[in-house]
Amino acid sequence: MKTLFEPFRIKMVESIRKTTLPERIQILEQAHYNPFLIRSEDVMIDFLTDSGTGSMSDHQWAAIMLGDESYAGSKSYYHFRDTVKEITGFKHIVPTHQGRAAERILFECLVKPGDVVPNNTHFDTTRANIEYAEAQALDIPIPEGLLPSVSIPFKGNLDLDQLRELLARTDIHIPLAMITITNNAEGGQPVSMENIRETSRIMRDKGIPFFLDACRFAENAYFIQRDEPGYQDKTIDEICREMFSYADGCTMSAKKDGMANIGGFLAVNNDELATNARNLLILTEGFPSYGGLAGRDLEALAVGLREAMQPDYLEYRIRTVAYMGERLVKRGIDIVQPTGGHAIFIDAGRFYPHLDKSVYPGQVLVCELYRIGGIRSVEIGSVMFGKQNADGSEDEYLGPELVRLAFPRRTYTQSHFDYAIEVIAEAFQNRKMSKGLRIVKQPKFLRHFTAHFAPV
Ligand code: F0G
Secondary structure, eight states, rough: OOOOOOOOOOOSOOOOOOOHHHHHHHHHHHHHOOGGSGGGOHHHEEOSSSSSSSSOHHHHHHHHHTTTSSSSSSSHHHHHHHHHHHHHHEEEEEEEESSHHHHHHHHHHOOOOTTEEEEEEEHHHHHHHHTOOOOEEEOOOOOGOTTTTOOOOOTTTOOOOHHHHHHHHHHHHHHOEEEEEEEEGGGGOOOHHHHHHHHHHHHHHHTOOEEEETTTTHHHHHHHHSEEEEEETOOHHHHHHHHHHHHHHHEEEETTOOSSSSSSEEEOHHHHHHHHHHHHHHHHHOTTTTTTOHHHHHHHHHHHHHTTHHHHHHHHHHHHHHHHHHHHHTTTBOSSSSSSSSEEEEHHHOOTSOOOOGGGGHHHHHHHHHHOOOEEEESSSSHHHHHHTTSOOOOOOOSSSEEEEETTTTTHHHHHHHHHHHHHHHHHGGGOOOOOEEEEEESSSSGGOOOOOOOO
């Protein structure tokens, strides 16, 4: 059979409130044209993020009832810890409430002002946490990674030549290097095993730690199994184990491939680093056996991490993204090619060739998708990565202007995706009528979350 159906059936449903066009126009204005400021009950299809928005399985809900809520030495912690150890092979597992807490702790331990941290592409919270530590977060993706229309496998790779050049410099200090799997900021593109292995070899030669930002490790493993020579006969478990074996640790937002609504961890092999991390954990997150999570969350994660690695689930997940991508491309809409693991990224710069970067074409499209169809998405371009200087001028962001539609795990069915395709197609038909936006209010860090916009 050619039809690939969702490998689950639905036991509990959540209703969607339908809104009208006049309502949405008003809601958008009240939210200052920033969908982060819209109430979720006013959103019909929420593609804002795949983080913490997935549906848990019957096994996960059952596991929740087994949560041991003891402050210290909880049984649920050991269940969680052993599962993460089995999957990753890392020695010390430090639970955190989500990914950015793991990042903050790691960087507080390793990064000093003036340091440089290379990564294929930093996600926004990773970048912000490094900048908060007064260090530089440096993106060194392969050149193709910056070209939305170029379709090659493993477009998320890190540029090894640039890494070698950086390491040869004597005027900078590099405390660690990272690779983000999959490369979220550049289209959810996977990183090859070869690239992870080589990065590891280069870093080990220099004696500098190498970490994975492992939020979507299972999706990355699926691409390796499907597309990288030599991995077709390996299991997802084996591939994950090999990926992690090349790193000295990882940060993890378990709200993605942990299949849970909250959670994360920092994993490290180094004993001293683990001790320092746990000391910081106690300061703001909690005791090392729960790290800001409830025992029931740890149980849900122990089950969810395994479910994210199931081959049928991964095939359906990656195929859903490709399905939507193929239909948009057929309508002449430019997207990041090839489609990646968790989201579709529309090239808003090409969608609106008449809109300059300075009027935020990505944010315009985000607003249009909400206005036309109640769909929530997120801009990944000048709003997210541009920066306002003290004198009010703006540091121009040179990357592509993208709009991400990220797919919650196991939450929407095919007709939701078909509806979204129709909405995007309508925005495309009317594109010439769309006008730009300007920022009227913005915070110093992570401005896309709270900035206010107004039509130009
Ligand atoms: N690293 C990557 C690659 C991410 O995608 C995220 C979160 C984080 C780190 C931080 O994890 O949210 O648990 O603190 N990404 C979400 C997104 C928010 O929408 O892509 P967190």
